Amino acid sequence: MRMIIQTAAGDKPALRFNWNPVRWRSVAVLLVAGLLMSGCGDDRSESAEKTDEQDTVAVPLRVDVQGWRDFDALTTRIFAGDLPTPGEINDLGRSESFRAWSDCLPDHRPDAVRIGNWLTNAFAPELGQHSPRKVNSDRLRMRTSYRYSRSQADKINAQLDDWLDPHQQKRFLTEVERWIEPERLPATLVVHFLPTMPELRYCDGSLVADTGVLAAGGNRQLQRQLIAMLYRNLQTMPPIEDPERPEAMIAQVWRDLVNEGVAAWIERAPFTFFAPSHPTLNEVALVPEYFYNNGVRSVETMERLLNEFLEQPRISTEDATEFRIQTPAGGTLTQAGYAMAATIVHHLGENRLIAVRGSLVQFLAAYQEAALRNPDPQPTPGQDDTPLPLSQKPFSPTVYQGLIDLLSKYDAQ
Numbered sequence: 001m002r003m004i005i006q007t008a009a010g011d012k013p014a015l016r017f018n019w020n021p022v023r024w025r026s027v028a029v030l031l032v033a034g035l036l037m038s039g040c041g042d043d044r045s046e047s048a049e050k051t052d053e054q055d056t057v058a059v060p061l062r063v064d065v066q067g068w069r070d071f072d073a074l075t076t077r078i079f080a081g082d083l084p085t086p087g088e089i090n091d092l093g094r095s096e097s098f099r100a101w102s103d104c105l106p107d108h109r110p111d112a113v114r115i116g117n118w119l120t121n122a123f124a125p126e127l128g129q130h131s132p133r134k135v136n137s138d139r140l141r142m143r144t145s146y147r148y149s150r151s152q153a154d155k156i157n158a159q160l161d162d163w164l165d166p167h168q169q170k171r172f173l174t175e176v177e178r179w180i181e182p183e184r185l186p187a188t189l190v191v192h193f194l195p196t197m198p199e200l201r202y203c204d205g206s207l208v209a210d211t212g213v214l215a216a217g218g219n220r221q222l223q224r225q226l227i228a229m230l231y232r233n234l235q236t237m238p239p240i241e242d243p244e245r246p247e248a249m250i251a252q253v254w255r256d257l258v259n260e261g262v263a264a265w266i267e268r269a270p271f272t273f274f275a276p277s278h279p280t281l282n283e284v285a286l287v288p289e290y291f292y293n294n295g296v297r298s299v300e301t302m303e304r305l306l307n308e309f310l311e312q313p314r315i316s317t318e319d320a321t322e323f324r325i326q327t328p329a330g331g332t333l334t335q336a337g338y339a340m341a342a343t344i345v346h347h348l349g350e351n352r353l354i355a356v357r358g359s360l361v362q363f364l365a366a367y368q369e370a371a372l373r374n375p376d377p378q379p380t381p382g383q384d385d386t387p388l389p390l391s392q393k394p395f396s397p398t399v400y401q402g403l404i405d406l407l408s409k410y411d412a413q
Contacts, residue, residue: 059185061173063163067097067194068149068156068211074119075150078126090116097194104203118142123150141197144279145212149195152215152277160193162219176227178354179266184234191226198281202229216278221268228267232259237358237412246320251410253324253333254360254403257298261337262357265345269338292381292388294331295339299393301326302403310402339392340367346389347373360407368394 070092077084092098093115102109110118120127121135122143135143149156162168176185186205193209198216201208207226214222236259240252264270270288274281305323309315328336340363344353347370356362371394381391395403 059173059177059182060188061169062188062190063160063169064097064100064190064192065160065164067095067101067192068160070095070097071146071149071195071211072153072157075123075146075153078123079150083127086116086120089119092116092119097192100190100192100206101194101196101201101208104201104206104208119146122146145197145210146195148277148279149211149215152212156211156215159214159219163191163193172223172227175223176230179227179231179357180235185230189230198278200225200229202233212278213281216274216281217272221272224267228263231266232263235357236263237360240410244317246315246317247406248410249317249320250315250323251360251407253327254364254407255410255412257327257333257337257340258357258360258363259337260332260334261339261341262353264334264338265341265353269334288388289381290331291335291342292339292391294328294335295343295392296378296381297331298327298333298336299395303396303399306399306402307396310399339389343367343370343374343389343392346370346387358412361404361411364400364403364407367392368400371395 074084074089074092090112093102093110093112098112098115102111102115118139120129121139123146124130173189176189188205190206191209192206193211193214195212196208196210198210198212200210200213200222207229209222209226217225237255240248240255242248270286270291272286276282302323305319305326309319309323312319327333341353344356344363344366348366352366356366370389371392374390374392374394378391378393379386381388383391394400
């Protein structure tokens with residue numbers, strides 16, 4: 001499972017990507033990461049390349065906002081003093097939207113009564129009730145999330161009007177089909193909007209979006225995040241079947257790097273912004289330069305290790321394990337993969353990234369072609385307002401060819 005979670009690194013929490021190759025197809029993203037938008041080089045001109053809108057899209061979209069509407073109506077009654085009965089509160093958890101969210105959880109799926117208890121705890125003052133002395137972590141999280149969505153009701157209603165606009169839906173689906181082959185998409189794509197924890201989920205053809213995430217991040221950002229989630233679940237290269245072979249271990253590192261790097265580019269991960277008013281999503285600020293610094297370190301680490309390994313008759317399990325551990329170079333493969341993807345887009349355009357997204361060899365070749373266009377020596381990421389992709393290094397000819405030969409045995413195309 002890939003999750004974005006909060007950690008206590010330095011002065012600000014940071015992104016950490018957890019991978020379980022078996023379970024990552026049913027993915028939840030806990031969104032507790034934010035970064036003020038900035039005009040860095042990889043998000044301009046060619047990087048923001050547009051395509052003509054298609055006349056038709058292959059997959060119909062159903063936007064379900066009833067969960068939010070029911071929550072809005074219920075909480076409006078509560079704040080107006082028209083107090084609902086416990087049975088009416090529990091009914092909210094029986095609706096299609098809340099059941100879709102509950103069914104998407106991996107375990108401990110909350111039933112209608114449990115959701116009703118969360119609602120009662122969240123709005124205990126308005127309901128004339130006392131909160132229990134001991135509140136478990138779920139109740140505390142849900143109280144914070146429910147009250148934030150309630151406080152942003154007018155904004156959420158306006159944002160959902162855009163999602164219900166057929167033209168906006170068409171544009172969203174057109175972008176979905178730029179990145180994901182139509183035959184990989186469900187027969188009907190459903191997006192449920194309702195207050196949950198600050199997270200996005202995908203399972204069984206349905207996306208579930210927390211209305212608090214929508215309010216704090218906005219429609220355009222959420223669209224990118226949902227497309228990236230679909231990409232991770234439906235389009236990425238699968239895990240390699242013989243992961244214990246040394247060469248396969250190295251190829252798997254590259255699959256993770258390419259899969260996550262492209263998805264991070266789709267969602268513009270380092271440029272994520274959440275409103276300061278959100279009680280948890282406002283806590284994290286990422287620095288784009290960190291992604292590119294990690295890209296440089298990862299290439300340098302691969303260079304050092306592969307220069308040693310390629311001189312040997314064969315790569316040992318110990319060598320491959322060392323490669324797998326050291327390649328992230330103190331960061332994550334997601335950050336390094338993003339830096340490589342952004343470098344491809346900066347020099348060769350986003351359509352080139354789309355064309356190579358499913359091939360290790362083609363992705364590496366595109367990155368090498370783009371990185372060779374960078375100045376030598378490369379500037380430090382962030383130096384003199386130089387576009388950040390110009391900081392990335394190409395591989396040496398020997399290591400590049402050795403990688404091409406190795407990865408060609410495990411290519412997905």
